[in-house]
Amino acid sequence: MSKYLRNPFYCGIIVSPLLPDEIIEGKQEPLVSREVFLKINNLLQSRKDVRKYNSEDENLPLKTFVRSLSCDTPYTGYIVRLKDLYYYKNRRKGSKENRSAKKMHQTFLEFLRSFQLSDSKYIEPLKEIIEEKFIELNAEKIEDAKNAKNQLNAIQRKIDRLEERFVFEEISKPQFQKFNEKLKVEKKRIRETLFKKQIQ
Structure with missing residues (x-):
């Protein structure tokens, strides 16, 4: 639930890094009221965990x-x-x-x-050997990370497109919620799978 209270999109506001310091009133129906959004978001921002x-x-x-x-x-x-x-x-x-x-x-x-090393002349050759060996031993993980990044980027593009369609009323609120949740679950799954592979 907290994700809805951190993103201004869900209270009917659109912000974009392409338009810094500018707030756009969206056409989408807010999922939470602006009053609740501001109150809870301020609380979340100020909360300090031990x-x-x-x-x-x-x-x-x-x-x-x-x-x-x-x-x-x-x-x-x-x-x-x-x-x-x-x-x-x-x-x-x-x-x-x-x-x-x-x-x-x-x-x-x-x-x-x-x-x-007692002699500095061996430092650079050793660095090259270590780097080559690291890449060799971790080739599969490096490839997994690359593929996961591509998948995450693709999902994010879908999320952005979904939000855009919702803003312009091309899809209904229930449709937006359904597919938005599916995409975010898939995004989380990819990240968790990648993390597990990286620590094995």
């Missing part, structure tokens, strides 16, 4: 890379905002395995130093 999980965070570079010693489950990560501290956490349901990100990073850096 723990906030983030799939892409430069402060947690070891996520999915580091695995639990006890069950081999990849770690995820989160921040405790009240303390402004980052932690890694075992992704397994029910696990209470948490690790300080700061300590894990220090340990990991110490481990990496054991591979430090």
Whole structure:
């Protein structure tokens, strides 16, 4: 439900990056009133979680890379905002395995130093070898990611077209809701499938 309360399209307003700072009154029937949209959206924007999980965070570079010693489950990560501290956490349901990100990073850096080259002339050749080997070992995942990106772009174009048809009253509200939900479910499925493949 929160997706309807974050996108102004659903309260009868159209905004576009092609027309910055401009709001267009849509012809579509609003799914939520503007008053409710503004009130709830402001609440959602101001809400602060004590723990906030983030799939892409430069402060947690070891996520999915580091695995639990006890069950081999990849770690995820989160921040405790009240303390402004980052932690890694075992992704397994029910696990209470948490690790300080700061300590894990220090340990990991110490481990990496054991591979430090004594002569800088070997650095560039080694980089090339590592890059080639990475591509070789991850060729399937790279191709999967490329295909998934193409699929997601295609679905997004369909969603954009669906919204456009709804705005210009080419389709009814029930039709819009039905196909919009189907497309978003498919979009989510592709992302989840890709994520599972990437961490295997």
